[in-house]
Amino acid sequence: MADEVILLDFWASMFGIRVRIALAEKGVKYEYKEQDLFNKSPLLLRMNPVHKKIPVLIHNGKSVCESSIIVQYIDEVWKDKAPLLPYDPYQRAQARFWVDFIDKKMYDTSRKTWATKGEEQEAAKKEFIEVLKTLGGELGDKPFFGGDNFGYVDLCLIPYYCWFYSYETFGKFSVEAECPKFIAWVTRCLQRETVAKALPDEKKVFEFVSVLREKIRVE
Amino acid sequence: MAKSDVKVLGAWPSPFVMRARIALKIKSVEYEYLEENLGSKSELLLKSNPVHKKIPVLIHNDKPVCESLIIVEYVDEAWSSSGPSIIPSDPYDRAVARFWAAYVDEKLFPALKSIGSGDGAEAKKAAIEQLIEGLVLLEDAFVKCSKGKPFFGGSQIGFLDIAFGCYLGWVRVTEKMNEVKLLDEVKTPGLFKWAERFCADAAVKDVMPETDKLAEFAKVLAKLRASGKWN
Numbered sequence: 001m002a003d004e005v006i007l008l009d010f011w012a013s014m015f016g017i018r019v020r021i022a023l024a025e026k027g028v029k030y031e032y033k034e035q036d037l038f039n040k041s042p043l044l045l046r047m048n049p050v051h052k053k054i055p056v057l058i059h060n061g062k063s064v065c066e067s068s069i070i071v072q073y074i075d076e077v078w079k080d081k082a083p084l085l086p087y088d089p090y091q092r093a094q095a096r097f098w099v100d101f102i103d104k105k106m107y108d109t110s111r112k113t114w115a116t117k118g119e120e121q122e123a124a125k126k127e128f129i130e131v132l133k134t135l136g137g138e139l140g141d142k143p144f145f146g147g148d149n150f151g152y153v154d155l156c157l158i159p160y161y162c163w164f165y166s167y168e169t170f171g172k173f174s175v176e177a178e179c180p181k182f183i184a185w186v187t188r189c190l191q192r193e194t195v196a197k198a199l200p201d202e203k204k205v206f207e208f209v210s211v212l213r214e215k216i217r218v219e
Numbered sequence: 220m221a222k223s224d225v226k227v228l229g230a231w232p233s234p235f236v237m238r239a240r241i242a243l244k245i246k247s248v249e250y251e252y253l254e255e256n257l258g259s260k261s262e263l264l265l266k267s268n269p270v271h272k273k274i275p276v277l278i279h280n281d282k283p284v285c286e287s288l289i290i291v292e293y294v295d296e297a298w299s300s301s302g303p304s305i306i307p308s309d310p311y312d313r314a315v316a317r318f319w320a321a322y323v324d325e326k327l328f329p330a331l332k333s334i335g336s337g338d339g340a341e342a343k344k345a346a347i348e349q350l351i352e353g354l355v356l357l358e359d360a361f362v363k364c365s366k367g368k369p370f371f372g373g374s375q376i377g378f379l380d381i382a383f384g385c386y387l388g389w390v391r392v393t394e395k396m397n398e399v400k401l402l403d404e405v406k407t408p409g410l411f412k413w414a415e416r417f418c419a420d421a422a423v424k425d426v427m428p429e430t431d432k433l434a435e436f437a438k439v440l441a442k443l444r445a446s447g448k449w450n
Contacts, residue, residue, distance in 0.1 A: 064311070065318055066318055069317045072313075089297040093289050096289045097289055
């Protein structure tokens with residue numbers, strides 16, 4: 001019996017993009033269902049009643065929520081191709097640690113670079129750059145966070161890249177100027193077809209962020 | 220394996236440290252426990268966890284592992300041939316266990332902390348309601364995960380039992396100090412009984428701090444917070 005795989009997602013979501021890349025890496029056929037986050041569907045509310053958020057992976061009728069949990073699930077179910085997490089327990093712990101760090105630090109800080117102004121925005125910019133520098137330190141001279149190969153940490157971080165143009169424009173700073181090594185890593189990731197195809201156009205994201213800013217009345 | 224090959228940097232009141240210690244006990248791993256003075260963190264802690272500077276840290280053959288739930292999965296994988304499995308074997312059950320563990324950390328723990336934080340009666344009431352709502356959700360998760368067996372993990376304690384169970388000491392202290400019932404026999408009958416079984420489990424009872432000792436510590440912490448000397 002063929003697997004039925006459905007993804008409830010929102011086109012600009014950096015969390016949803018993680019899942020899309022993971023499914024593509026594994027060559028999994030799935031049905032993509034775009035969600036209206038301002039008017040949530042009964043399906044979304046039924047499949048993620050606790051958080052009511054995307055992404056949600058529905059595999060043979062059973063829902064898996066929380067992007068990093070979904071990616072690990074995908075890695076474990078479709079384990080015969082393109083391993084995302086390392087095999088070694090210590091390396092796995094390190095990969096999980098850095099994705100946890102990204103989850104704890106990237107979203108709130110990056111959001112403040114466009115959703116706030118004045119002193120709060122300045123502080124957010126500084127913190128965001130610090131986060132990127134910490135990640136850059138962990139990357140070091142390796143081509144990817146996973147070493148020679150694109151892996152779990154790379155996959156969980158790269159989706160933020162399509163939002164960088166928005167952060168930089170509204171926050172008035174340049175990631176390349178502050179963290180050039182980071183941009184070198186981005187370029188390597190974008191050479192991967194699964195990544196290049198999954199990331200939406202940064203200008204489209206910028207338009208979306210502009211609308212969001214108006215909705216929350218930033219200026 | 221020599222005891223000094225495995226170290227845990229911890230603090231006795233911390234529910235997160237308990238998680239690491241329960242996992243090591245399940246796997247029968249001997250380790251050296253180093254109590255940290257959180258007012259004055261050791262060189263070893265700062266070197267082993269430079270990013271967060273927090274406990275617990277597991278140091279295995281001089282290599283540090285940080286973040287309690289990550290430590291539990293690491294212990295399960297590194298000593299996979301010793302003792303029962305901690306994380307479920309089925310990928311879907313794993314995803315469910317990880318989901319609820321994350322929920323407990325993101326939603327329940329902050330609510331539990333705000334009950335005792337002294338932000339006023341309204342805030343306290345809201346935090347209590349939020350916590351109880353969360354516990355009702357977990358009751359449902361317990362019924363689904365346990366499938367009639369004693370623990371979330373089945374016949375033995377597993378990942379989600381450890382993730383949630385480590386908070387029980389603090390739940391009891393909060394109940395006592397705020398004269399409120401959080402784990403209720405009527406609202407959450409499954410969890411109520413599960414809590415007793417968890418605390419009595421061989422892997423848990425020696426590392427679960429006594430409620431009275433924790434209550435004393437909570438009072439000291441409250442004073443420090445009030446005077447601005449603790450974040």
